[in-house]
Structures are given as C-alpha cells and as structure tokens.
Amino acid sequence: MRLRPDFFKRTTTTVARELIGKYLVRRIGRRTVAAMITETEAYHGPCDRASHASRGKTARTQIMFGPPGSWYVYFVYGMHHCANVVTGPEGFPAAVLIRAVDMPSSHGPARLCKALRIDRQLNGLPSRNAHIWIEDRGVHIPRTHILCGPRIGVAYAGAWASKPWRFTLAVQSATLRHIGRSKFRKKRRR
DNA sequence: CGCGGGATTGACT
C-alpha cells in the first residue's frame, strides 16, 4: 500500500530507517517501475549544517519547510538530480535523501534519479501522485540488517558531518529474498 | 551582478 503523509510526519531518522525495504514506484509512460529502497540519509532541522535548510527558507528550500511527504528534487553539480521526501511536521525543515534502490545501475542518488527519470518536474509534488510514490509491500527488514553511519559528501558540515544519519541495507537483495523464502517455508509447515 | 562551491559520478593517473 502507498505510504501516507503520516508516515513521513515522524522524526526524520525514523523515517529514513523505515524507508529501507519500502518500494519506490515510478510511472514511465505506460510502464510502472518499482525498486526496493536500500540506502537513505536523514537531513534534520534548521540547525543541521549539512542540510540545505540550514541557510533558512529560500526559493529552493521552501519545499523542506512544507507538508511531510512532498517530493524535494534538486539539481546539483551542474548535471545531477537528487530525490528526497520531506519529513516531520509542517514548518520544520527536514527530508530524507534516497541514495540507492535495488536495481541494476542505480546505486547512488544521481544514478537512481537517472534510471527512474526523476527530475525537477516532480519537485514539490505530494508523495502520492500519479507519477511517483512509495509503497509498503510487506517486506520486513530485521533491524540488525540495517547499518547506520555518517552521511556522504558533507565534510563541510562540521560536527554535523559525523552524525550517523545514513542508513544502508546490510545484506544483498538476493540474500534478503532467501531469508524471506525460508521464513515463508517455516510458516507454511506449522 | 559576479563569484564560489555543491547531499555526484565516471574517467583517468
């Protein structure tokens, strides 16, 4: 089922952790492409020096101050896009960057945007819309299979650079499918 | 209005 705004309204790090194992779904023409989210980062609040919102509300960052669940897509390095979902209560600037999904050639925030045709046309849209959304498909990731560590590419952010706000799936998707199957078999036998 | 730098990637040494 598609995630509702209430899912995103919670603490950014909680949302970032719980997005691991959810599915990013994108309509491309007549096709619908879905891929499991495997890596995220939390950008939390006006004091987080790694966050775009640390410079206050601007034309670009106003999305982060808006309602939870909105898509925040920005252009960076003159050639790349990055996809985020706004988190926390309205007025509190925060978002989760989707850094990787389980798809060939889509590891990395810019590569997944390229693979799923995500660009600034989607910026500001509500999380659930006709073109892109996030689904819970009932995949349970044990907490021990999610690693956290410092965020990437934010060395300029001083003490905020070392916050363990990056979440990664610790096992390969093939392993995950295997675990899922064995659990399924156990259940069926009982 | 000019300038410095970026929540990245891929190519090359």
Place this chain on the structure above:
DNA sequence: GTCAATCCCGCGT
C-alpha cells in the same frame, strides 16, 4: 588517488 563536467543557488558587493 585526482579531477573535470557544468548549472544553479546563496551570498557579498
């Protein structure tokens, strides 16, 4: 490991 690509943003003037 280093570095270029290349546009937009945010800030200082």
